[in-house]
Amino acid sequence: MNAEFHFKLQQFYYREARMLDERRYQDWTALLSEQVQYLMPSRYVAQRDSALRGQQAFLDEQCELQSENSDCLPLRDENWLILKLRADRACHQHSWADNPPARTRRHISNIEWLESCDGQHQILSNFLLYFSRYERDNTLYSGQRRDILQESGDGFVIVRREVRLDWNCITGPTVGLFF
Amino acid sequence: MIDLAQCVSRDGSQVYRRVFRDQAVYELEREYIFGRNWLYLCHESQLANPGDYVRAYMCDTPIIVSRGDDGNIHAMVNSCSHRGLPVCRSDSGNAKRFVCPYHNWSYRSDGSLAAIPQDRKLGSESCKSALGLKKVPRVASYEGLIFGCFDERVESLDDYLGDMKFYLDSLFRRFDAGIEVVGQPLKWSLSANWKLPVENQLGDVAHGPFLHNSLLGGTDSVKEIDDYGLNCVPRPGHGAAVRLMPEDSDDSARAWGLEGIAALSGNAEYREYLLERQAMAEECIGKVGARIKGLTYGVYPNLSLLWSNSTLRVSHPRGPGEIDYWSWWLLPKDAPEGIRKLLRSNFTLMFGPGGLLEQEDGEAWSQQYNGVNISYMDDSPLHYGLGQGSEGPHPELPGQIGSCYSEHYARAFYQRWRQDIENGLRRAGA
Numbered sequence: 119m120n121a122e123f124h125f126k127l128q129q130f131y132y133r134e135a136r137m138l139d140e141r142r143y144q145d146w147t148a149l150l151s152e153q154v155q156y157l158m159p160s161r162y163v164a165q166r167d168s169a170l171r172g173q174q175a176f177l178d179e180q181c182e183l184q185s186e187n188s189d190c191l192p193l194r195d196e197n198w199l200i201l202k203l204r205a206d207r208a209c210h211q212h213s214w215a216d217n218p219p220a221r222t223r224r225h226i227s228n229i230e231w232l233e234s235c236d237g238q239h240q241i242l243s244n245f246l247l248y249f250s251r252y253e254r255d256n257t258l259y260s261g262q263r264r265d266i267l268q269e270s271g272d273g274f275v276i277v278r279r280e281v282r283l284d285w286n287c288i289t290g291p292t293v294g295l296f297f
Numbered sequence: 298m299i300d301l302a303q304c305v306s307r308d309g310s311q312v313y314r315r316v317f318r319d320q321a322v323y324e325l326e327r328e329y330i331f332g333r334n335w336l337y338l339c340h341e342s343q344l345a346n347p348g349d350y351v352r353a354y355m356c357d358t359p360i361i362v363s364r365g366d367d368g369n370i371h372a373m374v375n376s377c378s379h380r381g382l383p384v385c386r387s388d389s390g391n392a393k394r395f396v397c398p399y400h401n402w403s404y405r406s407d408g409s410l411a412a413i414p415q416d417r418k419l420g421s422e423s424c425k426s427a428l429g430l431k432k433v434p435r436v437a438s439y440e441g442l443i444f445g446c447f448d449e450r451v452e453s454l455d456d457y458l459g460d461m462k463f464y465l466d467s468l469f470r471r472f473d474a475g476i477e478v479v480g481q482p483l484k485w486s487l488s489a490n491w492k493l494p495v496e497n498q499l500g501d502v503a504h505g506p507f508l509h510n511s512l513l514g515g516t517d518s519v520k521e522i523d524d525y526g527l528n529c530v531p532r533p534g535h536g537a538a539v540r541l542m543p544e545d546s547d548d549s550a551r552a553w554g555l556e557g558i559a560a561l562s563g564n565a566e567y568r569e570y571l572l573e574r575q576a577m578a579e580e581c582i583g584k585v586g587a588r589i590k591g592l593t594y595g596v597y598p599n600l601s602l603l604w605s606n607s608t609l610r611v612s613h614p615r616g617p618g619e620i621d622y623w624s625w626w627l628l629p630k631d632a633p634e635g636i637r638k639l640l641r642s643n644f645t646l647m648f649g650p651g652g653l654l655e656q657e658d659g660e661a662w663s664q665q666y667n668g669v670n671i672s673y674m675d676d677s678p679l680h681y682g683l684g685q686g687s688e689g690p691h692p693e694l695p696g697q698i699g700s701c702y703s704e705h706y707a708r709a710f711y712q713r714w715r716q717d718i719e720n721g722l723r724r725a726g727a
Contacts, residue, residue: 160481191641288485
């Protein structure tokens with residue numbers, strides 16, 4: 119990871135965020151690998167394992183996530199076709215959750231490289247997504263994205279994105295957005 | 298004092314807007330609807346072993362549901378007898394004791410008080426048997442669905458469900474291995490009155506092709522609903538919207554789960570498993586039961602079920618204008634590992650806080666809450682008169698049956714609602 123790579127990564131995420139804020143969902147789907155997995159675990163308040171008390175593992179976050187395994191119920195576990203369906207629907211006159219559309223502003227920060235292998239990079243980032251609709255329906259979404267990006271031409275395509283929202287009970291109008 | 302004639306007309310066809318927003322109406326509901334009826338708590342599969350527990354709500358009362366060492370299911374209020382703190386702080390788990398963090402009073406999984414540490418310091422002995430967690434006096438289950446009731450005198454759960462059992466059976470007894478709840482529920486809040494999601498899933502088939510036009514408009518499933526859809530009211534307050542498939546229809550037209558996004562995947566194992574289950578359905582639930590292809594169900598007052606999307610949900614009120622909505626994933630117990638995720642996509646793509654359909658429903662319910670807050674409209678009730686008088690008995694199905702576009706399911710619900718409050722006030726001597 120050097121400064122040039124970090125700059126490229128940062129510019130990719132900023133452009134992606136602006137694209138989504140500008141409601142250019144079709145353009146956004148071009149940033150996805152056709153094998154993309156878009157996963158959004160749900161969270162719950164797990165009982166802590168008293169056998170682990172005094173250890174770092176006592177605070178483990180993983181046990182609070184309902185993720186992709188078949189004994190869990192995540193919020194979303196989607197492939198390219200489903201993401202495309204969501205992107206297409208936004209322009210539909212009768213998509214009443216999107217018409218009139220919301221005003222959104224995505225703030226991407228804490229971009230962190232974890233590791234690279236065969237042209238694929240594991241990258242973390244945080245987001246704040248400000249969501250405003252109608253007169254005063256305003257919500258702030260906060261969470262982390264855990265991405266696998268594949269190098270492609272001058273930029274990247276998204277092979278996997280795990281979106282970890284910080285909520286247990288979802289207090290925003292929908293988590294069907296592109297985070 | 299609330300004038301009930303200014304809430305719901307006798308025939309249920311007019312529902313005044315204050316019913317959805319008035320704090321005083323909500324207080325009556327808490328007392329006489331949620332305080333007197335059976336409320337859904339959780340599924341037996343979530344409490345497989347002694348010590349297993351989940352947190353739940355009955356209206357806005359926090360509840361612990363647990364399996365005791367005696368193997369029985371117990372439900373009690375999650376509040377310490379000493380200073381009132383919650384003694385269970387996780388959503389689910391397994392525990393020998395529920396311990397209050399404040400002074401360490403500890404309770405057994407049947408709610409009885411096990412120890413007061415301060416007694417030792419004082420050399421005293423408090424009367425522990427009188428200081429257990431407050432119990433929910435009635436707990437009963439039907440086909441794994443566990444309900445509780447605050448009213449000791451409530452009729453049996455069996456009688457309460459009545460002919461709704463026929464419709465529940467058509468899903469819950471369809472699979473010889475039974476049904477289980479998998480994972481944790483999804484939870485989200487809505488700025489809406491608790492009754493809107495409830496009446497939507499009692500039988501509001503009519504909104505489908507319109508509110509959900511961009512997904513459902515002009516599809517074969519709408520045609521199938523037009524042809525075979527019925528609204529069934531086995532008992533006022535309960536409801537089942539179903540398709541009663543014709544006698545000459547084949548298994549692929551009737552099978553549970555063979556519609557929706559997962560069926561489009563073309564996965565052979567998926568199709569084969571569901572067709573095998575359907576082939577056995579007649580043996581489990583009879584000829585008519587096996588022809589039922591459900592849409593949505595409601596058990597009075599606030600339990601709902603989405604058939605094809607395999608989810609149970611409860612609309613928990615948080616005052617007149619807020620809901621905490623909880624939604625669990627249901628699955629036949631013997632569903633093979635290879636297709637569980639596919640079955641899950643029928644739920645999470647369409648429903649839950651990220652669901653394509655759910656976000657439109659949630660939008661409609663919260664918009665309705667704006668509409669009922671217009672005081673100038675207090676003399677203008679909402680119209681629930683569609684199809685009035687068109688329902689009646691059916692040669693094959695129990696209850697009052699009508700077109701799936703008739704609103705008799707909602708009229709019956711609001712009549713029951715009014716009756717419950719009238720009865721409650723009468724008993725209270727008001």
